[in-house]
Amino acid sequence: MANAQTSLDKAKIKFLLLEGVHQSAVESLNRAGYTNVDYVKTALAEEELIERIKDAHFVGLRSRTQLTRRVIEHAPKLVAAGCFCIGTNQVDLDAAQEHGVAVFNAPFSNTRSVAELVIAEAILLLRGIPAKNAGCHRGEWDKSAVGSYEIRGKTMGIVGYGSIGSQVSVMAEAMGMQVVFFDVVTKLPLGNAVQSKSLTELLQVADVVSLHVPELEATKNLIGENELAAMKPQSFLLNASRGTVVDIDALAAALESKHLAGAAIDVFPVEPKGNNEEFVSPLRRFDNVILTPHIGGSTMEAQENIGYEVAEKLIKYSDNGTTTSSVNFPEVALPAHREVHRLLHVHQNVPGVMTAINRIFSENNINIAGQYLQTKESVGYVVIDVDSAYSDLALKQLREVEGTVRCRVLF
Numbered sequence: 066m067a068n069a070q071t072s073l074d075k076a077k078i079k080f081l082l083l084e085g086v087h088q089s090a091v092e093s094l095n096r097a098g099y100t101n102v103d104y105v106k107t108a109l110a111e112e113e114l115i116e117r118i119k120d121a122h123f124v125g126l127r128s129r130t131q132l133t134r135r136v137i138e139h140a141p142k143l144v145a146a147g148c149f150c151i152g153t154n155q156v157d158l159d160a161a162q163e164h165g166v167a168v169f170n171a172p173f174s175n176t177r178s179v180a181e182l183v184i185a186e187a188i189l190l191l192r193g194i195p196a197k198n199a200g201c202h203r204g205e206w207d208k209s210a211v212g213s214y215e216i217r218g219k220t221m222g223i224v225g226y227g228s229i230g231s232q233v234s235v236m237a238e239a240m241g242m243q244v245v246f247f248d249v250v251t252k253l254p255l256g257n258a259v260q261s262k263s264l265t266e267l268l269q270v271a272d273v274v275s276l277h278v279p280e281l282e283a284t285k286n287l288i289g290e291n292e293l294a295a296m297k298p299q300s301f302l303l304n305a306s307r308g309t310v311v312d313i314d315a316l317a318a319a320l321e322s323k324h325l326a327g328a329a330i331d332v333f334p335v336e337p338k339g340n341n342e343e344f345v346s347p348l349r350r351f352d353n354v355i356l357t358p359h360i361g362g363s364t365m366e367a368q369e370n371i372g373y374e375v376a377e378k379l380i381k382y383s384d385n386g387t388t389t390s391s392v393n394f395p396e397v398a399l400p401a402h403r404e405v406h407r408l409l410h411v412h413q414n415v416p417g418v419m420t421a422i423n424r425i426f427s428e429n430n431i432n433i434a435g436q437y438l439q440t441k442e443s444v445g446y447v448v449i450d451v452d453s454a455y456s457d458l459a460l461k462q463l464r465e466v467e468g469t470v471r472c473r474v475l476f
């Protein structure tokens with residue numbers, strides 16, 4: 066069987082793809098038989114999103130689309146959301162979980178692109194290139210070695226030693242840098258990198274501090290006035306994680322006072338909604354700051370791979386119910402369901418639901434060919450394979466079970 070059949074005609078399953086996700090996603094969906102793709106090149110504001118998403122079964126987005134509780138509440142058919150990026154902070158994950166919407170992302174595909182940019186920025190900043198470049202564009206000629214340094218022998222301080230931070234670590238060492246890192250979790254140091262006991266310890270020794278933490282309550286303003294003051298005089302700050310991680314006014318003050326020698330910032334507390342909106346930031350006035358429009362992961366290679374990776378996850382979920390690597394949903398890896406119908410039941414994770422479900426099968430004498438159950442936080446996900454003759458009856462009764470969030474069948 067090339068593609069497992071689904072309960073709906075595949076052409077009727079609507080995918081809303083936003084923010085110009087790579088065409089590789091559309092190709093993958095089409096190849097899998099999903100041709101009903103509404104492709105939008107930009108992010109949509111809430112009202113317009115609500116209008117477009119109301120009959121969508123799947124939505125694909127990047128970092129600019131806000132999938133709020135209100136939007137999710139207005140998307141009655143939505144079964145999954147694919148973030149064609151790493152960060153999922155733009156999605157209300159709790160609301161998605163409560164409404165039985167599985168959320169997927171691409172945890173690896175753009176990490177190399179971010180790490181490469183960070184190394185390039187470290188070199189450019191230590192050589193004073195941003196200011197020299199700006200000067201040349203204005204007709205100035207400042208041929209001087211003053212304030213220009215090699216990165217060899219300097220210390221790279223990495224905050225957040227995950228997929229990106231650890232790649233920055235390997236590349237920085239390959240360039241001759243010493244690496245220290247700080248992470249809330251004890252991590253295996255790669256090469257000769259050393260894990261710092263505290264953020265302050267790292268800030269005090271690093272010539273370049275690069276941030277690679279997710280957006281969390283605990284990482285909000287992780288780098289504020291005190292942390293900037295703790296950084297070595299004439300050091301550099303790089304942020305390609307999330308804009309909320311740095312207090313941008315405090316950073317502007319540290320640059321103004323020349324405590325920091327420069328910075329490279331890719332992400333901002335408030336980012337323009339689209340390419341036509343003006344970018345406003347107190348950092349615009351500094352020639353020694355590299356400003357980029359949230360493009361750390363925006364390379365052709367990364368975007369193409371993300372397109373395949375996330376589309377594949379959505380297809381698998383649609384075709385056979387597999388939720389492996391979902392960020393908010395119980396993870397279930399399912400075999401193909403040949404010669405049986407597959408019931409997918411999402412429910413509130415409260416006592417009694419599974420008893421009620423199993424009662425349906427025993428009372429109606431329906432043989433269960435396979436059953437897979439996983440729970441996560443407030444949600445439970447049970448998959449039941451049954452003889453095709455009984456799936457209609459079971460589906461009808463499963464939908465009546467108290468605590469049911471959603472239920473569908475795959476043929």
Ligand SMILES: NC(=O)C1=CN([C@@H]2O[C@H](COP(=O)(O)OP(=O)(O)OC[C@H]3O[C@@H](n4cnc5c(N)ncnc54)[C@H](O)[C@@H]3O)[C@@H](O)[C@H]2O)C=CC1
Binds near residue numbers: 277305
């Ligand atoms: N600028 C861009 O275009 C891109 C930005 N990103 C951002 O980069 C972030 C990091 O990406 P990955 O490395 O793939 O994530 P990851 O999840 O692999 O690593 C994050 C690391 O941060 C650590 N961490 C969490 N809270 C911390 C804290 N308070 N202090 C120190 N460490 C802490 C975690 O333990 C983990 O090791 C993403 O969450 C995303 O927001 C990702 C890709 C592209």
Ligand SMILES: O=C(O)CCC(=O)C(=O)O
Binds near residue numbers: 149175
């Ligand atoms: O490509 C994007 O839209 C955002 C990239 C990013 O920040 C991420 O992957 O978390």
